[in-house]
Amino acid sequence: MHIFFFLKSLFAAPTFEAGERVNLVRRGTIERTDGYVVGQTAEGVLVEWPRAGSSFVDASELSVIG
Numbered sequence: 001m002h003i004f005f006f007l008k009s010l011f012a013a014p015t016f017e018a019g020e021r022v023n024l025v026r027r028g029t030i031e032r033t034d035g036y037v038v039g040q041t042a043e044g045v046l047v048e049w050p051r052a053g054s055s056f057v058d059a060s061e062l063s064v065i066g
Contacts, residue, residue: 013059016040021065022047024057034065 016022016037024032024047035047044056 014062016045016059016062016064022062023065024049024061025063026061035062037062 018037018039020037022035022037022045023030024035032049032052035049038046038048038054040046040059045059045062046054046056047062048054
C-alpha cells in the first residue's frame, strides 16, 4: 500500500501557498520572474507578475524562489 501512495505522489501536481515567490519556466527557459502566487485551483495557479499583471499558469511550469 505504501508503494501505491509513493507512485501517486510522483505524478501529483505541485501545490503552492498563497504569497510564495515563483518563476515561470517553460521548455527549460525562464520566461517570467519574481511572481507571487495568489491562489491555486484544479485548472492552474493564479500568479501576479510585476509589470505584467496576473495570469493562470500550469503548476508544473512554476519553480519556487528559495
